[in-house]
Amino acid sequence: MSNKLLEVKDLEKVFHLGGRFFGSKLKAVNKVNFDLDAEKPEILTFAGETGSGKTTVARMILGLETPTSGEVIYKGRNVTHIKKRKELLEYMKEVQPIFQNPFETFNPLKKVDSYLFEMAENYEIAKTKEEKQKGVEESLNSVGLTLKEIKGRYPNELSGGQLQRVSVARALVTRPSLLIADEPVSMVDASLRMSIVNLFAELKTKYNVSVLYITHDLATAYYISDRIAIMLRGDVVEFGDIDKVMLSPLHPYTQILLESVPQPDPEGTWKEDIKLSSLEVKEFSRLGCKFYERCPFAMKICKDVEPPYVFKDGREVKCHLYSEEIKNTEKSEETVN
Incomplete structure (x- = not known):
């Protein structure tokens, strides 16, 4: 059996804009690689x-988006293209999502506690009513809630923080090994964000649950993460230990992002927010570095040649500044001069 909980290999996603045959191609994800250890939970x-x-x-890991190429392997099993419902349920039992907006997750006309009991029913977590209730209660307790607090209540009768905790509790009903949390605190009041963030750290420690945390907020990322991958227009440009990346960033893009959040602060967000609709497709399909237009250290090679991944100072960085090709070019120029 593999000692890896999750392996993502050369994952790519290409979207066709304006039609498959006459439109443009946008590579939203470009050869992403990473893995999670099965024995050591992490965020x-x-x-x-x-x-x-x-x-x-x-979304590709969750099976909500089909990869154009690459593989998603869970506990040694390729789950990239699961088609059988039974196999999908087995996978989703162990890999659970937590979405951005809790008020969109729950139907306003449906009682909140019913979702948790339905999870236990659909995934056959318990056989008897008593076992289901015990499992639901345990899941709620793990996020600081009780069944008594939410029983018979509708989404609008709970605060945003409470509802997001119920979202986490619902995911925990199946006793998953991996939670995929997509911007889980962006729709929660600032005063409640850290309580949700702390919850993920507690789940990792107490319940051996790994968390894939998707965010645009570097402050909360630094607070709870073990490792971090910085993404730019489909590319992972820097990847490694959270302290190394956040305290001594190598990629110019990471450096600029960190300048906008000088100190860990739950209120801090990046000043620049680029909407996909406002980006030129050519910048996604550029052969060279995606950061070429904004990089203060841009060189001629950056425009047309895709940077290689270089392992430096305990992390991976995709940048020509650290590539052997640049070093050899500089040596050659020095020899000529």
């Missing part, structure tokens, strides 16, 4: 601006 963050591809990565 791995994918951070980036709007349109960077981080949510598309999450």
